[in-house]
Amino acid sequence: LLFRDLIVFIVQFQCKLLDIYTLLDYIEFVHLLLRSPPPCPPHVNGNWMGCFTKNMEVCGALYFAGVLVWLVHSEAYISLTMNVVHLVCLTYPDGIIRAMYTENGVAKPFPSI
Secondary structure, three states, X not given: OOHHXXXXXXXXXXXXXXXXXXXXXXXXXXXXXXXXXXXXXXOOOOOOOOEEEOOHHHHHHHHHOOOOEEEOOOHHHOOOOOOOOOOOOOOOOHHHHHHOOEEOOEEOOOOOO
């Protein structure tokens, strides 16, 4: 077993544990609020990152369930009745991600599984 294989195994295991933790949180907190939304949104859980969506209906449903929502939309299509806290310019961290997988300046990502 190579070191790189061990790292891939640990990463996959962590990913599955996070998937299970997320599903349990979703079932315990969000699912009930999505089925019967309250008249005003509850406080956002500070432990959650939230979600990214382009769909306005999904954005509204998750907002009233107390989930932090990042609406990815052009500024021209946002209505005046929408509560926008901050406008964000998207940046793509290509250099940061590739830097993690370089050895002596050569990119060597983990093999596809």
